[in-house]
Amino acid sequence: MMMPARLQLVGDLERRDHFHLPEHAQCYFWGEYTPYEHTQGKKWNFSPTNQLIANFKKKMDRRGFPDWQYKIQAIQRVARQFASSWKWAEMHAQNRVALIPVPPSKSREDPLFDPRMTEMLARLTTLVDLPLDIRDCLSFSGRHAASHEAAARPTPDELYEDLTFDLRYGDRAPGAMLVFDDMLTTGAHYVAVTRKLSEQFPGVPVIGQFVARRIVPDPFADFEIEDAL
Amino acid sequence: MNSLPAFLENKPINARVELGAYEYLWKQPSSSTKRLAELFQSNPGSLPSDLVDEDLAQQAADEVVEYFSSCGIRRFGVRINGARDYPSRLRDAVDPVEMLYFLGSWELAESPRRVAVVGTRKVSDAGAARTRKLVRALVDFDFTIVSGLAQGVDTIAHTTAIECGGRTIAVIGTPISEVYPKENMELQRCLASKYLVVSQVPVLRYKAQRPHVNRFFFPERNKTMSALTEATIIVEAGETSGTLTQARAALDQGRKLFILESNFRNPAITWPAKFEKLGAIRVREVEDVLREFACSSNSTQ
Numbered sequence: 001m002m003m004p005a006r007l008q009l010v011g012d013l014e015r016r017d018h019f020h021l022p023e024h025a026q027c028y029f030w031g032e033y034t035p036y037e038h039t040q041g042k043k044w045n046f047s048p049t050n051q052l053i054a055n056f057k058k059k060m061d062r063r064g065f066p067d068w069q070y071k072i073q074a075i076q077r078v079a080r081q082f083a084s085s086w087k088w089a090e091m092h093a094q095n096r097v098a099l100i101p102v103p104p105s106k107s108r109e110d111p112l113f114d115p116r117m118t119e120m121l122a123r124l125t126t127l128v129d130l131p132l133d134i135r136d137c138l139s140f141s142g143r144h145a146a147s148h149e150a151a152a153r154p155t156p157d158e159l160y161e162d163l164t165f166d167l168r169y170g171d172r173a174p175g176a177m178l179v180f181d182d183m184l185t186t187g188a189h190y191v192a193v194t195r196k197l198s199e200q201f202p203g204v205p206v207i208g209q210f211v212a213r214r215i216v217p218d219p220f221a222d223f224e225i226e227d228a229l
Numbered sequence: 230m231n232s233l234p235a236f237l238e239n240k241p242i243n244a245r246v247e248l249g250a251y252e253y254l255w256k257q258p259s260s261s262t263k264r265l266a267e268l269f270q271s272n273p274g275s276l277p278s279d280l281v282d283e284d285l286a287q288q289a290a291d292e293v294v295e296y297f298s299s300c301g302i303r304r305f306g307v308r309i310n311g312a313r314d315y316p317s318r319l320r321d322a323v324d325p326v327e328m329l330y331f332l333g334s335w336e337l338a339e340s341p342r343r344v345a346v347v348g349t350r351k352v353s354d355a356g357a358a359r360t361r362k363l364v365r366a367l368v369d370f371d372f373t374i375v376s377g378l379a380q381g382v383d384t385i386a387h388t389t390a391i392e393c394g395g396r397t398i399a400v401i402g403t404p405i406s407e408v409y410p411k412e413n414m415e416l417q418r419c420l421a422s423k424y425l426v427v428s429q430v431p432v433l434r435y436k437a438q439r440p441h442v443n444r445f446f447f448p449e450r451n452k453t454m455s456a457l458t459e460a461t462i463i464v465e466a467g468e469t470s471g472t473l474t475q476a477r478a479a480l481d482q483g484r485k486l487f488i489l490e491s492n493f494r495n496p497a498i499t500w501p502a503k504f505e506k507l508g509a510i511r512v513r514e515v516e517d518v519l520r521e522f523a524c525s526s527n528s529t530q
Binding site for chain 2: 002003004005006007008009011012013014016017026028030031032034036042044045046047048049050084085086087088090091094095097176178205206207215216217218219220221
C-alpha cells in the first residue's frame with residue numbers, strides 16, 4: 001500500500017497561526033503556503049503548494065494570455081485532490097451536504113471577480129459524478145480588497161457586515177456544510193462566513209476545507225505579526 | 230457532533246499527534262533510524278499515530294512543544310510522510326525518515342539547484358578559500374547552498390552564501406532546539422529566522438541520552454542532507470571524515486557527487502579516487518558543476 005495523499009487538520013499547533021479561528025472550528029487543509037513577501041523581500045515561491053496557490057489565484061486579467069492555462073490546471077488539480085479526499089457518494093447520500101465557496105472580496109459586477117472556487121466545485125462535481133449541492137450563496141461588496149494585498153486586514157465583524165446571502169439558496173437547510181476557500185490566513189473570512197451561514201441555517205454543522213494554510217516562517221516572531229501577514 | 234470527518238477517504242494528519250507518536254517511537258530504547266525505517270516499511274501507508282497509542286503520543290507532543298517553547302521557539306514546522314509538502318525525494322534514502330522538523334522558510338527546500346557544500350570541521354586555509362570561492366560562484370548562478378552548520382567548511386559555506394545575498398539551508402544533526410557547535414548560536418538563529426533549518430533528530434530521545442551516543446545523529450543527518458539536495462560537493466575531507474557518509478549516500482540515492490580537484494592531489498587520502506571510480510565528478514573549476522546542471526530548469530510558471 002502506497003502512502004495516500006492526506007488532508008491535514010488545523011489542530012493546536014496550527015491554530016496559533018490563524019488567531020481568529022475559534023478552538024471548536026473543524027478545518028482541514030491540503031498544503032502549507034509560505035509567504036515570501038516578508039522574507040527579506042526575496043521572491044521565494046518555489047514549493048508545489050506556493051506554485052499551486054499562485055496559479056489558482058492568478059488574476060482574471062490574465063485570461064487569454066498563455067499563462068492562463070496554469071490557472072485552469074490548478075483548478076483541475078485542486079478539484080482532483082478534493083474529489084479523492086472525501087467519500088462523496090456516501091456523504092451525499094447520508095448528509096445532504098452543501099458545498100459553499102467563500103466568495104472573493106471583489107463584487108460580482110467587478111470584471112476582476114474571480115469565480116475560481118465555484119469553478120473548482122463544478123469540476124469536482126463532474127469528477128465524482130454526483131449532483132452535489134453547490135451553493136454559491138455569499139457575496140462581498142468589494143469594499144475590502146483581497147486581504148493579502150491590504151495594509152490593514154478587515155476584522156471578522158467587518159467582513160460579516162459586508163457579506164450578503166442570496167436568499168434563492170436559503171430554502172432547504174442542508175444536513176451539513178463544507179465551506180471551501182483557497183487560503184486560511186487569519187481565519188477572519190471563515191469566521192464571518194460561518195456566522196452568516198449559521199443565521200440562515202442554524203444548528204447545521206460546518207467544516208472548513210482549504211487548499212492551503214498560510215504559515216509564518218519566523219520561529220521567533222511575535223504573534224502580533226500574524227496580523228500583518 | 231459533526232459527523233462529516235467520518236467521510237474522509239483517509240485519516241487526516243494531525244501534526245501535533247504525529248510528532249508525538251514519532252517522538253514516542255524514538256523514545257523506545259531499541260529505536261534507530263534504520264529500525265524505524267524498517268518499522269514503516271513493514272507497515273506501509275501508516276502514519277506514526279497508527280503505531281502508537283494516542284494518549285502516549287499526546288503526552289510526548291506536549292513535552293516537545295513545551296520544551297521548544299522554553300527554548301524560545303514560538304513556531305516550528307513539521308513535514309510528515311503523507312502530507313502534501315513532505316518532500317518525496319526523502320524516499321530515495323536507504324532508511325528514509327518519516328518526519329522532519331524545520332524552522333524558517335520551507336520554500337528554500339524546494340528552491341532550484343539545491344547543492345550541498347560540505348567538508349571537514351578542521352579546514353585548511355586553502356580549503357576555506359576554496360569554499361568561499363565555490364559558494365560565491367554558485368550563488369551567482371542561483372544555486373541554494375545546503376550544509377550542516379558544523380565548524381569549518383559548513384560554517385564558511387553558510388556565511389558566504391548569506392554575505393553574497395544567496396539562499397542557504399542548514400540540515401543539522403541536533404534537534405532544532407539545540408545548537409552545535411555553540412559558537413554558531415547566532416548563525417543558527419539567523420538561518421532559522423531568515424533562511425531554513427531542518428532536522429530529523431527527535432528531541433526527547435536526544436535529551437535523554439548522552440552526547441557520545443547523540444553523535445550518531447550526525448551521519449544520519451548527512452544522508453538526509455543528500456536526499457534533500459540534487460548534488461553534494463566535497464570541498465575537503467580526511468580519510469575518516471563523516472563527510473564521506475554523505476558521499477556514499479549521494480551515490481546510493483542517485484545524486485551527483487562532486488569532489489574538488491585539490492583532494493585528488495592530496496597523497497594522504499585515497500577516498501577521492503575510490504569515489505571517482507563509483508561515479509563522482511572531479512571539479513577543477515565551477516563550470517564542471519554548472520555543466521551537470523545545464524539541463525535543470527526552474528519550474529516557476
